[in-house]
Amino acid sequence: xxxxxxxxxxxxxAGTLMTIKLALCALxxxxxxxxxxxxxxxxxxxxxxxxGNVYSTLxxxxxxxxxxxxxxxxxxxxxxxxxxxxxxxxxxxxxAAGVIALGICFGAYATEVFRGAILAIxxxxxxxxxxxxxxxxxxxxxxxxxxxxxxxxxxxxNLFMIMMKDTALVSVIGLEEIMRRSQIAVTSSKEPFTxxxxxxxxxxxxxxxxxxxxYFLEKRASRGIRRA
Numbered sequence: 001x002x003x004x005x006x007x008x009x010x011x012x013x014a015g016t017l018m019t020i021k022l023a024l025c026a027l028x029x030x031x032x033x034x035x036x037x038x039x040x041x042x043x044x045x046x047x048x049x050x051x052g053n054v055y056s057t058l059x060x061x062x063x064x065x066x067x068x069x070x071x072x073x074x075x076x077x078x079x080x081x082x083x084x085x086x087x088x089x090x091x092x093x094x095x096a097a098g099v100i101a102l103g104i105c106f107g108a109y110a111t112e113v114f115r116g117a118i119l120a121i122x123x124x125x126x127x128x129x130x131x132x133x134x135x136x137x138x139x140x141x142x143x144x145x146x147x148x149x150x151x152x153x154x155x156x157x158n159l160f161m162i163m164m165k166d167t168a169l170v171s172v173i174g175l176e177e178i179m180r181r182s183q184i185a186v187t188s189s190k191e192p193f194t195x196x197x198x199x200x201x202x203x204x205x206x207x208x209x210x211x212x213x214x215y216f217l218e219k220r221a222s223r224g225i226r227r228a
Contacts (some may be wrong), residue, residue, distance in 0.1 A: 006199070008185040013197075015181030016202055022098055022177060023164045029103030030163070031156075034110025039140075041115050050168055052111065059108035065169045067105055072097035072173045098170035106163050110156060115150035118144060150221040157214035161207045168203075 005012070033055075040052030059067070075092040121144055129139040171180035182199040186192045 005194075006185065006189040007193070008189070008195070011185065012178065012198065012202070013179040015176055016206070017162070018175065019167050019177040020204075022034070022095065022167050022170065022175070025099045026106055026163060026167075027160055029099060030106030030110055030159075033103060033107025034114050037111030038114030038118055040125070042118050048181035058113045058146045059104055060167065064101070064105045064166050065172070066168050068098060068101040068173060071104075094170065094173045094175035097173060098167070098175055102163055102166060102170070105166070106159060107133045109159050113155035113159065114148065115153050116155075117148040118174060118180070120151050121147050150218075153218050153221055157210070157218075160214075161210050164206055165203055167205070168217060180201065195208045219222075 037052045039056050040048040041056070043052070045047055072092070072094065075097060079092050125143050125147070126139055129143050137185070167177055168179040171177060171183065174180070176184075179198050182195045185195045190196070
């Protein structure tokens with residue numbers, strides 16, 4: 001079946017590239033926040049555990065769309081006030097706001113994935129590292145993290161595919177990703193079914209590529225591990 005895209009093909013391609021860029025940037029931020037959150041929640045120090053619990057509970061309890069709106073519109077007033085104080089014109093654009101919002105949300109869910117992966121590592125491995133005279137930092141870097149990635153990858157892969165589809169939420173603040181471009185095309189052509197179906201196929205293609213990539217990452221991370 002062929003679709004007449006009314007000349008909006010290049011715009012949809014540009015929207016797809018923006019979606020990929022947004023998802024990858026949010027993934028990088030979310031992985032850092034998720035790892036820090038998991039280390040905080042598994043820390044022996046109560047203040048760090050409290051911070052980790054507050055972060056994961058607070059962020060997961062508020063819809064992603066609200067985070068996008070809160071960060072974007074909240075930053076407008078903050079950046080304006082800061083700019084006036086510094087005598088500069090400061091502004092947080094839709095892309096940066098989307099990366100921050102999606103990264104924070106991804107990080108909150110990734111915190112629980114990383115925490116479960118860390119707890120899945122036998123305590124004997126850490127005790128063996130201590131017996132060898134390794135510091136806590138080296139035990140974390142050389143023993144815990146390499147094993148943790150193998151356990152966490154399936155869960156992180158699912159979160160990434162969910163986040164890739166959640167990039168559509170950033171269209172509400174004007175970022176011209178797939179959904180925003182599709183909405184513009186619908187307004188101009190009066191063909192909602194055509195363009196929303198094309199958008200659905202693009203998202204399906206992106207998640208399919210992500211699934212293939214995650215399969216090879218899991219296969220590489222599981223080298224030398226016998227599967228049940």
